[in-house]
Amino acid sequence: MIPGLSNLNFRRHGYVPLLCIIVLTLLLIIALFPEQIAPYAQNKRFLPYMDPDNAHLLGTDDMGYDILTLLVYATRISLTIGFFAGGLSLLIGTATGILSGYLRGWVDDMIMGITDITLIIPKIPAIILIAAYVRPGIWILILVLGLLSWETTARVVRAKTMQISNAGFIMSARCLGFPSRSIIIQEIIPVIYPVILPKFMLTIAGAMISEASLSFLGLSDPMMESWGKMISDAFTHGGFIREMWWWFLPPTLCICISVLAVTRLGMMYETDEQEIVSE
Amino acid sequence: MRPFLQGSIFLFRKLIRYSCSFGIIVLLVFLLPRMMPGDPVANLVGEDIYLTDETKETLRAALGLDSPLHEQFVLYSIHLLHLDLGYSYHMHGAVSDILADRAGWTLLYIGISIIIGTCTGIYLGARAGFEHETWWSSLISSLALIISSTPPYLLSLIAMVIFVYHLGWFPFKGFYDTFHILSIIHHLTLPVLILSVFYAARNVLIMRGTVLSEKIQLYPLFARSLGIPERRILIRHIRKNAIIPLIALIALDFGFLFSGALFIEIVFSLNGMGSLMYDAILNRDYPVLTGTFLVIAIFVICANFIADILSLALDPRTRSHP
C-alpha cells in the first residue's frame, strides 16, 4: 500500500519532485564519494582567513582549511546524523503515539507517563552525563539525539490517533475482523501521514541543528566535522565578527536544502490518498 | 449521570498517573545533578585559587554534601514539603528568590513570543493548508521550513548584525537601559520578534499538516455542498478539529516557558532562566538545578493536563470508550 513512483504525476505536482530527487541524489553522491569531488585533501592547510578566490571558492577558515573541502566532507556526517536521528525519533514517537492513542486505557497512561518523564529530563545535563562516561562518536550522538526528541511526535500522533480511532471506518474495519496491526498500517497511518510528515522534517532539521548547538556549547565531538560544526566554528572562531558569510552561510544552506528536498518529496504524498472518510 | 461518572473516572486516572510521574521526577531532579561528574565546591572559587582540604570540608558541610546520599534526599524532601527550595552558595541567595526574579522576565519575553507565534502560526498554517495548491501556500511552507532548518543562534546573530549593528534600530543587550517601560519595549522587541518567528514557523508547518488531513474528510465536503462559504468552513469547522494535535505542542511550549531560550539570552545578553540553568549546570549548583528542574517539571505536567482536558472538551471523539 506504500505509494510508489507511479504516483509521480507530473501534471499534478509539476517538476518540483523531480528537482528534489535530483538534489537528493547529488547529495548522496557527494556523501559517498567526497574524495573525488572535493578540491583538496581533507587535512591540507593554507593561509587562514582567506577571502574566496579562484583557488579557494569559499575561502579558508581560521586554521587554513579550504571551506569547500570541509563542506563536501561534512555531507556524509550531517546527512547520517540528520536522517538517522530524525528517523529514530520519528519511529519511536509514531509507534508510541499510535499505541497510546489506539489502545487507550492504562496502556495510554503508562506510555504517556514515560513520555512525560523523558520530556522533562533536561537535555544538557543528560548529555554531559553521557559524555563523561562514553567516548563520543557519531552513533552515540545519533542515539542520544533520537532518544531525546521523540516525545513531541508521540504527543501529536497520539492526539490525532485518538481523534480518528472512533471514526466509522475504523469501527467497520474492526467489525470485519481485521487485525489491529493491519488497521494501523492501512487505515490510520495514511490519515496521520500529513501530521507526521512535518514532524519528520522538523526532527531531521532539529537533529542537525541540535548537533550544531551542541558544538556551539562545546558538548559535541570536536573531531567530527559536520555542517553544524562548521557553523558553530564560524561563530566561535571569528567568522562572524569578520563577517565571513561564505563560511557560515553555505553549511546553513546545505542543511536547508537537504531538509527542503526531503520534505517537498514527502509533501507529494500528502493528499494522494483521496480516501473519503466516513463518519 | 453516566457521563459524569465517566468524566470523573477519567480525571481520577489522570491524577494517579500525574502523581506517579511527579514522584519519579522529584527523585530524578535530585539525582541527575549529583550524578554529573565534577565538584560543586571547587566551583565556588576561581580557577587559580587553592583550597586547602580543611576549607573544602567546611564548604562541603555548608552545602550539605557531607552526609550520605539518602540522608540528603530525605532532607531535600522535607524542605520540599515546606516549599523551601534551598539556598544556593554559588548565587548567594535563596533559590526561590533567584527563580522568582528571573522567572518574571522570562515569562514576559517568552510568553509574548509564544502568543504571537501561536496566533500567527495557526492563522497562516490554516490558510496554507486549506488552499494548499496555491503558490503562496508553497512559499509559506518553504519559508517556515527554512527558518526551522536554521540554527537559532545563527538567525539571532544575523538579525543582531543587521538591525542592531548596521541599522542601529535596537540596542545590543539587556532587558533595559533604565528601568522604564519604553526602554524595556525597545530592548525586548528584537528578541521577541525572533522567538515568535521560530514558534510561528513550527506551528505553520504542523497546522498546515493537520488542516490538510481534515480537509479530505467528509464533513467539509458536506458543508461545501450546503453552500457554506469556504472561509466559514475553514474557521468554523476545520480549524477547531485541526488545532487539537497542535494543542499538545502549544501546551508544551507554555510548560517549558520557564526553561527560557538559552540562545536568545546568550546573543542578546538577557538575564533569564535559560542562562541561570546553563550556569548552574556548568557550576554544578545542585540547589538551583534541582529547584529549576522541579518547577519546570510541575509546569510541564500541568500543561499536559490542561492539554488533555482541552482536547477532551473540544473534540468529543477523543473521549474514552470501552
Added chain:
Amino acid sequence: MIIMKSFSKKRWTLVILTVAILACCCLPVMAEEKTLRIATTNEVKSPAFIGDYTLGLFNHISNPPLMQMNDKGELIGLLADRYEVSQDNTEWTFIIKGNQFWSDGTPVTADDVAYSIQMYGTSVPNAGWIGETLTDTQVDGDKVTFRFNKPYTNIALEFTSYSILPKHIWESIENPNEYTSTGPYVGAGPFYIDNVDLNSGKVIFRQNPGWKGKTPAYDTVEISWFKNEDAAAKALESGIMDTYWKYAASYPYAAIASLQKTGDFEVLEKPTSGMTFLGFNLKKEPMSDIAFRDAISNAINYQELVDISTLGHGKIPEKGFVPPAMDGYVRSTPMEYNPDTARNKLEKAGYIDSDKNGIVEGKDGDDIILNLLIRNSYAREAELVKEYLEKVGIGVEVRSVEDNTWFELKDKLEYDITLTRTTPWGMLMHAGWATGYFDSRRTGQGVLHTVDDEAFLTLCDNILGTTDRTLLTGYAKEVQKYYAENLPGIPLYWKNDITPYNKEITGWYSNPLYGIMNEFTFTGVKPAT
C-alpha cells in the same frame, strides 16, 4: 461591527499620541555627564559584593587593596604607602597612606585594613589560607602588622587582590560573603559602586566625593557585560563602548582586523604571562620518560601554532617555559620544530615501529596511542597536536570534555597528555614562575600537580621561605633550568594581550595582572575634547 471599527480607529490614534507625549515628558533628562563605557565578557552573576567573582574584580576600583602592580609587574603601594617584612618572613607591616576618605566622608584607618583582612580569613572561602595562617593582627596609628604562623613570600602579592572595606559599614553584616545588594557601596577609590544592575547588564561607578587624589576626567564609569564575545566586539566597533576588558584574556585576535578597519580604535599590545602548554601525566609510561618528552618537544610545529592561535600576536616559546613578560625571566633555547630529530630521538630512546604500521611501540610492545584529554575550548590546538604527533609515529586519541569533567578526570590522572593554560595570577601563585601548576602538593582546579621530584619541591619551599630579591632571582633561574631539562610541560606558544580603546581617549595604563582595570587608568583617562 463597522461602526465600532471606525470609532476605535480614532480612539487608537488619540491613545497613541497621548502615550507618546507622556513618554517624552517622562523620559529621564539626559545630564551632560561624561561616561566611560567599558565592555567585558566577565559576567556578574549575583549582586554579592564579596561573593561574586566578577564583582570582586571590579571592586578593586572602588575599594582599593593594599598593593598593586605597576605596568612593569613590580609591586607598589595602593591603599598602603609601603610595607616592611620581618627577618623570618612571618611578620608583615603595612603603612597606610594618609588623607584617604570613604565616600560617606569618614577617613580610612588602619582599623579598616585589619578588619577587612581578618574578615576575609574567617568568612570567605577563597581566602581560607588567611584564616589558617594569620595568628595575630596589631594596629598602631597608621600601621597594621600581620603575624603569620609560617613564612610566605607572596603576602604582598596576595594583598593586591583583597579589597579593603569600611569597618563601620561591614562589621554589622553577619555573613559578608553572602551579602547581596545592588548598591550603592561605600568605597575609598576614585569611584564608588553606585548600582549593580543585572537586568541591564551593567555596573555603574560614580565619582567619590571623598577622593583627595587626582580628580578623574569622567563623572561616571559604566562596565557592561555581554554574554557573548561577538556581541561585545560588535558593540565596541559600533562606538557605543570605549574599550574592551576581560580578566586574564586578550581581545579576540580574530576581531582585531575588523576593529582596526573602522579607523576609530587603537590597540594596546603587551606580552602576557598567560600561555598554553602541553601537560604530561608523569606517573604513566611512556610520559614519565624524559627522552620521550624530549622527542615530542621536537615534533610540534611551533610556528604554525603561533600563526593560527595568536594570528601573529605571539612568539615561539623557549625551553625555560616562563615568558619574558614575567619578572625573573631568563633567556633559554627556543623550542625547535624538527620531525626528523623527533623520530631519531624516539628510536634512540627505544621506541621503534617494528611492525611498520606507522605507530611506534612502547617498552611493553604495544602501539603507543596517547589519550589526549582536553577542555572543549582547546579543540583546534588538539587537532594540530594530534597531527604533529602522528607524523612522527605517536598515535593520539582526542577526548574532549566539558570543563568540570576535565577537572575531575585530570585530578584522577585519567589521561596521558593534556592541553591547558596558565593565567598571569596562576604563574605567580605558590612559589611563582608556574610552580603552582606542577607542584604535586598543591591541587586546585586548573593545576596539574604532577611533579613530585624532591629537587623541585625543595626549590619551591626555598622560594616560599624568603623575600630576599637576589636569592629569588637566583631561584627563578633554577626553576627555569629545571623546566628546560625536565620538560614537565611543553609550552606551545607565548602571546600578547590586546586591549583596544577608542583613540580619542588618552591616558590608558595597563598592568600585567589586571590590565587597564587599575587606579592609574581611572584617574588618568581623558576624552579627547
